[in-house]
Amino acid sequence: MSSSNTILKKQTLFQMSLYDQLDFTDPLLVLSQMIDWNFICILLSPFYSELGRKSTDLRTYAGLIMLKYLENHSDESLIQEYIRNPYYQAFCGATGYNTVPPCHPSKLSIFREKIGQRGAEIILAASACAYGLEAFDDIVIIDSTAQPKYIGYPTDKKLARDILHACRAIAIAENIKLERTFEQIEAKLIKIINFSKNRKNNGSDDALVELKKIATALVTHLENKLHEKAIFTYDQKIELFRRILKQTKNSKNKIYSIIEPQVQCLIKGKPNHKCEYGSKVGIIISKKSGIILGAISYDGNPHDSKTMEVSIEQLQRMYSPIYMPSTMIGDLGYRILKTKNQDPFDVQVCNVKIITPDLLKKLTSDEGRKHLIKQLKSRSKIEPIIGHLKSDYRLSRNFLHHEIGDKVNCIYSAVAFNLKKVMNAVKAKNDISSLIANYALITALKSKIIDDIISKKNAKSVVEQNKKSDNLDNKLF
Secondary structure (H helix, E strand, O other): OHHHHHHHHHHHHHHOOHHHHOOOOOHHHHHHHHOOHHHHHHHHHHHOOOOOOOOOOHHHHHHHHHHHHHOOOOHHHHHHHHHHOHHHHHHOOOOOOOOOOOOOHHHHHHHHHHHHHHHHHHHHHHHHHHHOHHHOOOEEEEEEEEEEEOOOOOOHHHHHHHHHHHHHHHHHHOOOOOOOOOHHHHHHHHHHHHOOOOHHHHOHHHHHHHHHHHHHHHHHHHHHHOOHHHHHHHHHHHHHHHHHHHOOOOOOOOOOOOOOOOOEEEOOOOOOOOOEEEEEEEEEEEOOOOOEEEEEEOOOOOOHHHOHHHHHHHHHHHHOOOOOOOEEEOOHHHOOOOOOOOOHHHOEEOOEEEEOHHHHHHOOOHHHHHHHHHHHHHHHHHHHHHHHHHHHOOOOOEOOOHHHHHHHHHHHHHHHHHHHHHHHHHHHOOOOHHHOOOHHHHHHHHHHHHHHHHHHHHHHHHHHHHHHHHHHHHHHO
């Protein structure tokens, strides 16, 4: 009898789904029910072609990226943890327990590049909608922070040495025999620079100048040796090398990394880190709930007052015309220069009213001052949220490559913060049904975003067809 009972139990377990075998009150499983996966999958499907071999399910890709930032994993450790943890598999939509990885870790980077910034914004909108209608408030708070890049501390010695190594690597790749590689001289000069205690006496400055001269000589020698086809491929790199070697201490638009030339030097006035090398990020949260509604990485290092239009355009791209805030609260950096006849209390950017602390000086009534002070005090809510993004959700160091990595990393860290906030709300309240979002907003967003993506895709296909027809005409005639 005992053996027959065990066989029956095994059969029933085999017939049951993975979700039924787990604890359905676990916050991760409750979170998977509160996210509208159809919203994400339908909107991300236009980024993939219908032709060719089918890719992995979009829900598994989106779920893996959410778990990566939520639990602070690398791509490799995330795939290992997915095989070990059945809750991860249930969150990503698996029907049964899998011992085979869903994809190779490199596929996650391909997925991030394929959907780009627009796809990441779709996932951010879905994470905000998972909290419910309380996430969308008329008053929002904006602030900027630095997103440091995973690069070494830039010095002239390191940049010159990297240029020498890059030139030798290009010569090996193109089968070019260099007359001089300057390896021995480079080693001697770097020893002088490294072990010099007093710069004036030991001649480290002279050694650095000579190291730059060697690097310029090798760049010109390599450029002369390259073939005509190879010149087009390495033209941008050689121009980058020349810019680095020409720049001085006081030159503007300096380059701090060969691999990541878009990196900027951000001075935020911190006592520990005076300079941070990376990109500038703007964060927008709702005043009541604290949910992150927008996160965007700016090009270059603009002033805070010049970044509001870009941030509001992101909100319009994600939520308009279903939702748009009426007022935005910022610090003194977001104040705008007013014209003579303009009312300072009616300053608007893209039809959004801007409130900054400099308005307190222009108020005379006590009631108006009290109301404005209350609004300005709520601005401090965003500071601990930025701290959590940096310490818990991979914003303190960006490991993703190139400009698309800068734009995407801050959005996914905001997604992880929103999902953690939903999980905390699930733990705090016993009534789970009251936390489930009103999907009328999601369906309206879905139809609007689908139309935008499909129209852009159709426009691209028309341009490609015209190019193909032009090429055919050129071949025929």
